[in-house]
Amino acid sequence: MDGVKALFFDVFGTTVDWRTGVAREAKSNLEPLGYSLDWLEFADAWRAEYQPGMEEVRSGKIPFARLDVIHRRMLERIRPKFGLQKVDEAVLQNLNLAWHRLDAWKDVPPGLHRLRQKCLLAPVSNGNISLMVDLARRNDFPWDAILGAELAGDYKPKPRVYLVAVEAFSLEPGNCMMVAAHSSDLQAAANVGLRTAHVARPNEHGPGKGESKPTVPVDVSVRSFEELADVLAK
């Protein structure tokens, strides 16, 4: 791992558990209003609109908008399915910030603090800057900078997002390692010269529904951020 000077992190699914967090936030916002949904199903449905929502930007169909805006559009698409047409604007705005209030997988904060002794750390997420800042404050993520989609003005897996992050740290792609629980993200990073580390999140989409191993070649494959810190300390 000589020459790795910066670690770039995917966030949703890799550092934070979006599924149970969004379900919890949906319940706390909607249950007091009398709604009774399958909250995990609601979280899954909202997340299912993620790639289609970003694809409109990536394809050039619509101009770049921050993920908070995309999340709201995604929410609008699923409201009828869950009978939420009459929920008022203030509740919807607060519900949309569910993604700012997610909890880290428990290995992440201690792992990041160890990794920070050796490398620069930044999220390279599709989440916008204020969303990343809120998650960092909540979970004690010691980022050196917030890189990713808002800086690049486009969404992963477009090459530009990774390369703008590399340039922001004044490094070469080979000095940077993308860390993610998703093989597609790592493949896209490797395609533009970054090194890659896969972290298993086998329960991201529910018990047993997540990547326990990468499906593409990677430089490192680990089960936690603490194991990643062990590997990079060698």
Next chain:
Amino acid sequence: MDGVKALFFDVFGTTVDWRTGVAREAKSNLEPLGYSLDWLEFADAWRAEYQPGMEEVRSGKIPFARLDVIHRRMLERIRPKFGLQKVDEAVLQNLNLAWHRLDAWKDVPPGLHRLRQKCLLAPVSNGNISLMVDLARRNDFPWDAILGAELAGDYKPKPRVYLVAVEAFSLEPGNCMMVAAHSSDLQAAANVGLRTAHVARPNEHGPGKGESKPTVPVDVSVRSFEELADVLAK
């Protein structure tokens, strides 16, 4: 100060002492090669090219380039004056990173750590992201994000630089306070609706050569970051 949710900081002169730091770095790079300059005069001359260097970008004469690139162009302009035509490329590249190795005014780290209890903190500097990261690591600046010129693709005092920072934190201008030792920076921030705090740095350009008081109306005027923390704690 109710409603202030984020503090934005100028960096060169406000959080770090560029003059003695650049002089020290110039001496350590050039004296071993046999050069004997007035190192503070060299630092002043390099800095004197700052506004003309950025004005080429602000005016649209040349495309946006990061401050590291502008600093190198500025260095090229003063080399003949100081007899540095024969210095080789590796030394020049290292010398150009002098701006990454500056020390904070002593009140800044303790002040920032107190301010962080109440507000989001970010540099809104003309320095590029990697430069800000290096200064933060060196001086323990607890930034939530690195905002400023590289994110905006333009240089202060253009309104866009302040407004892109406000937008990155998903706030309104009135929720954000610009902190600087330079009245011109504060005036530009106030013009687009930010609140302003002036910090006296009476020795920025040498003993007695700096702004001991603002020359424009500001919301707060203090002598140190610790005094700013006292004021905002009220």
